[in-house]
Amino acid sequence: MAVSRGGVLELAVLGSLHETPLHGYELRKRLNALLGMFRAFSYGSLYPCLRQLLADGLIAEEPPEERGPCATTQSPREGTLPLTGRRSKIVYKLTAEGKERLQDLLTQAGPSAWEDESFGVHFAFFRHTEAEVRLRILEGRRSRLEERLDGVRTALARTRERLDSYTLELQRHGLESVEREVRWLNELIDTERAQAVRPRTDRAEAQDAEPVPDKTNE
Amino acid sequence: MAVSRGGVLELAVLGSLHETPLHGYELRKRLNALLGMFRAFSYGSLYPCLRQLLADGLIAEEPPEERGPCATTQSPREGTLPLTGRRSKIVYKLTAEGKERLQDLLTQAGPSAWEDESFGVHFAFFRHTEAEVRLRILEGRRSRLEERLDGVRTALARTRERLDSYTLELQRHGLESVEREVRWLNELIDTERAQAVRPRTDRAEAQDAEPVPDKTNE
DNA sequence: GTTAGCATGTAAGGAGTTACATGATTTT
DNA sequence: AAAATCATGTAACTCCTTACATGCTAAC
Numbered sequence: 001m002a003v004s005r006g007g008v009l010e011l012a013v014l015g016s017l018h019e020t021p022l023h024g025y026e027l028r029k030r031l032n033a034l035l036g037m038f039r040a041f042s043y044g045s046l047y048p049c050l051r052q053l054l055a056d057g058l059i060a061e062e063p064p065e066e067r068g069p070c071a072t073t074q075s076p077r078e079g080t081l082p083l084t085g086r087r088s089k090i091v092y093k094l095t096a097e098g099k100e101r102l103q104d105l106l107t108q109a110g111p112s113a114w115e116d117e118s119f120g121v122h123f124a125f126f127r128h129t130e131a132e133v134r135l136r137i138l139e140g141r142r143s144r145l146e147e148r149l150d151g152v153r154t155a156l157a158r159t160r161e162r163l164d165s166y167t168l169e170l171q172r173h174g175l176e177s178v179e180r181e182v183r184w185l186n187e188l189i190d191t192e193r194a195q196a197v198r199p200r201t202d203r204a205e206a207q208d209a210e211p212v213p214d215k216t217n218e
Numbered sequence: 219m220a221v222s223r224g225g226v227l228e229l230a231v232l233g234s235l236h237e238t239p240l241h242g243y244e245l246r247k248r249l250n251a252l253l254g255m256f257r258a259f260s261y262g263s264l265y266p267c268l269r270q271l272l273a274d275g276l277i278a279e280e281p282p283e284e285r286g287p288c289a290t291t292q293s294p295r296e297g298t299l300p301l302t303g304r305r306s307k308i309v310y311k312l313t314a315e316g317k318e319r320l321q322d323l324l325t326q327a328g329p330s331a332w333e334d335e336s337f338g339v340h341f342a343f344f345r346h347t348e349a350e351v352r353l354r355i356l357e358g359r360r361s362r363l364e365e366r367l368d369g370v371r372t373a374l375a376r377t378r379e380r381l382d383s384y385t386l387e388l389q390r391h392g393l394e395s396v397e398r399e400v401r402w403l404n405e406l407i408d409t410e411r412a413q414a415v416r417p418r419t420d421r422a423e424a425q426d427a428e429p430v431p432d433k434t435n436e
Numbered sequence: 437g438t439t440a441g442c443a444t445g446t447a448a449g450g451a452g453t454t455a456c457a458t459g460a461t462t463t464t
Numbered sequence: 465a466a467a468a469t470c471a472t473g474t475a476a477c478t479c480c481t482t483a484c485a486t487g488c489t490a491a492c
Contacts, residue, residue: 023471023472024471024472024473025470025471025472026470026471043471043472043473044473044474044475047472047473047474048473048474050472051473088470088471088472089470089471089472090471090472
């Protein structure tokens with residue numbers, strides 16, 4: 001059941017709906033606010049995805065709430081809602097099956113979690129991910145990036161002809177960016193490890209996972 | 219003529235072959251060494267691309283050099299080579315039409331030049347790009363990134379609910395990365411502008427474009 | 437003589453985008 | 465009442481990947 005149509009969008013949708021029910025338009029805005037620095041989804045992919053998830057029974061239409069006072073953002077425009085049950089907003093929520101599927105996706109610690117296109121999405125929902133899986137994903141991404149550094153560095157070393165300044169500058173910037181991300185991952189991994197050791201032993205119990213050790217300056 | 223099948227690969231191939239004739243396998247290695255930090259192409263896309271370019275007359279097979287003593291790497295296995303001119307390495311070179319097409323691609327200063335997937339490739343061949351076009355591409359990418367920053371920042375400001383620490387950390391890292399790239403672009407643009415003003419007026423004539431102002435330390 | 441790497445390809449398909457089409461609702 | 469934005473959807477297409485299939489050559 002649930003034919004596992006890959007793609008990050010599925011995870012992004014299920015993850016978002018896990019927090020709160022939403023309709024497509026709003027969902028897309030949230031997604032693009034959340035992941036805007038890494039990627040952006042279009043309606044042309046979102047709506048078909050919702051349709052598929054609905055068909056698979058992973059999400060369901062939320063019936064239009066009658067009594068909700070301050071529902072989502074807008075006032076319900078009392079009285080005027082159309083005679084038919086047809087409403088313009090279709091709010092979706094996660095079903096039990098959907099939650100299961102989400103947990104499934106969040107447990108997968110493989111390339112599908114740490115490649116460029118997917119890592120950001122997986123990270124965005126780390127709150128719902130087991131600590132062990134988080135760690136493996138972070139490490140997986142790190143070694144992926146290190147492979148890339150190795151590959152380019154050795155290829156660069158083998159290069160006979162000296163490159164023009166643009167190529168050189170591109171290499172420099174690329175290397176630096178990837179190295180930065182590796183350092184970032186190192187910090188995150190350290191924090192995760194530290195937390196794994198003393199999960200909640202601190203006096204003054206922390207509210208929730210707090211992986212950032214309060215960095216005020218660069 | 220030349221049906222303009224989009225895609226960065228075309229530019230990458232034409233650009234590479236402009237420097238020197240190459241066969242597919244080697245071409246891919248070079249490409250992935252050059253752009254490895256940003257993207258990687260597979261044979262499954264490269265070979266069909268070469269076939270198409272050949273059909274369009276933008277590239278041509280280089281005849282196997284007979285008289286070259288240490289030709290490329292291998293000895294031609296005298297006598298046993300199949301009756302037809304079929305050889306295992308197929309070296310391609312740019313045709314006149316191909317050079318034209320390349321210039322065409324390098325002149326396009328639009329979204330197809332400054333989006334994520336394509337910017338790196340365009341930048342890699344900036345050496346062959348007119349100064350004016352270079353500048354417009356750099357500025358285009360910068361404003362693209364600034365749009366992105368704006369979008370996410372305002373969306374973030376509008377967010378009522380406070381985010382969990384992972385989401386927050388992702389945002390922070392994403393913002394920082396994009397801001398870094400903007401600063402990088404600023405430097406490049408400044409350098410380009412400075413060069414546009416005094417293209418070759420310096421005493422001790424510079425060898426070639428030298429856009430990096432010699433940064434020894436971070 | 438067998439593994440590892442070089443070299444070329446093809447078929448099927450995945451994951452998304454663009455452009456289009458439509459209509460409701462809110463703002464000006 | 466016009467324009468902007470919200471809201472949902474579809475069809476066609478793009479660009480690339482994966483997995484497969486094949487053979488040559490070099491090294492061990």
